[in-house]
Amino acid sequence: MAICFFLLGSLLVSVAQADKLPFMNQSKIRVVVAPGERAFGEIALDNPTAEAKNMRLYLEDWYYLPGGSGAKEFLPANSIPTSACPWISFSPAEVVIPAYGKQKISYSVNAPADATGARFATLFFETLISKGVMAGSAERSAGLDINVRVATLFYVEVKGTIERTAKLDNLNIQPAKEQKGPAHADIDITLDFENTGNTDITTSGSFSLINNDGLVAARGAFNSVYTFPGGKGSLLGTWKDLIPPGDYDLIIVVDLGKALTDAGTGRGPVITKEASLTIGENNRIVQIGQLQ
Incomplete structure (x- = not known):
């Protein structure tokens, strides 16, 4: 357009x-x-x-x-x-x-x-x-x-000089600012994003909560972030349904090559991060482990 x-x-x-x-x-x-x-x-x-x-x-x-x-x-x-x-x-x-x-x-x-x-x-x-x-x-x-x-x-x-790299940190999980789900227990998952490479990056990201049985209890998408080298932004994903209390592994996947895929010129690197997460009743966040 x-x-x-x-x-x-x-x-x-x-x-x-x-x-x-x-x-x-x-x-x-x-x-x-x-x-x-x-x-x-x-x-x-x-x-x-x-x-x-x-x-x-x-x-x-x-x-x-x-x-x-x-x-x-x-x-x-x-x-x-x-x-x-x-x-x-x-x-x-x-x-x-x-x-x-x-x-x-x-x-x-x-x-x-x-x-x-x-x-x-x-x-x-x-x-x-x-x-x-x-x-x-x-x-x-x-x-x-x-x-x-x-x-x-x-x-x-x-050609031959491009570095498409980024840093993810400051994981935060808390009640959503806008409660739109049926249980009014929406949670927001946020991360800071920084373009540490030497080219533009448009992201495409997702998150998954895996329970102790290896099953997916929740899955969602992050917003896209658009940056030039050195640019920063925030990734935000929201889950609107109740999650059974328990311990989970949070898996975060961020594709740094969305712009290349959209243009049909190739694919970019993918960053995968994990953190442990304990959830209580009504989606109360009990504990968030270190992002690794």
């Missing part, structure tokens, strides 16, 4: 206006390129309207905001150390897409010979979707343009 930004004084863009936007066939591009080599590709733009569309293309930096929610911040090109903008070239920089027409944008990614780790960039496609007239006398009225930009995010990894 494309990411839209409304510029130049527009506070609200209707669905009808959004439908006037050209759209691209790739909103995310993952590129793996060896040091000193170049990778090539194309982005296809499609104009679904009966009007020709003028588009201006330009690069910017981006990064995930703290917290791991996936929210992003965009900055001028070459603003941050993880910028891939100096490595990326594209053509053309301005296009006119005819009514119901298509346009291909060619790009190349050139990794320096000493490059390591990952770099990131955004290729924006900006177009005018509406012209308005400000209220006032004829002498003082002025046009107010509404420009919209859509983006393709670039994730560039340097």
Whole structure:
């Protein structure tokens, strides 16, 4: 799905206006390129309207905001150390897409010979979707343009240098802040996550409670966390049903390669952690062992 930004004084863009936007066939591009080599590709733009569309293309930096929610911040090109903008070239920089027409944008990614780790960039496609007239006398009225930009995010990894690693700690299990289960005994399982590698990581995680007979008493999923190198976030999983009192092994599995799987480019490493857990009546947490 494309990411839209409304510029130049527009506070609200209707669905009808959004439908006037050209759209691209790739909103995310993952590129793996060896040091000193170049990778090539194309982005296809499609104009679904009966009007020709003028588009201006330009690069910017981006990064995930703290917290791991996936929210992003965009900055001028070459603003941050993880910028891939100096490595990326594209053509053309301005296009006119005819009514119901298509346009291909060619790009190349050139990794320096000493490059390591990952770099990131955004290729924006900006177009005018509406012209308005400000209220006032004829002498003082002025046009107010509404420009919209859509983006393709670039994730560039340097082949043979990627470290996709992370740290999990600070396991905490307590009554959920929101009690939604039928017994009103929901429990939250939380962990701190830190990206200790040199590339982006999107997580996919799960937890299981195994009883003394080796049977699964509870199982659930954690939220996904989105980070750049050094980024941190919190994993949260919730169990809503009653668990029989007793001793359990808590098994936590976190896949660090969700982004690769989603892109169809491979798989990432998996972290598995365990801790002993004793549960009392009504899901009361009696004891939590050390995370190992």
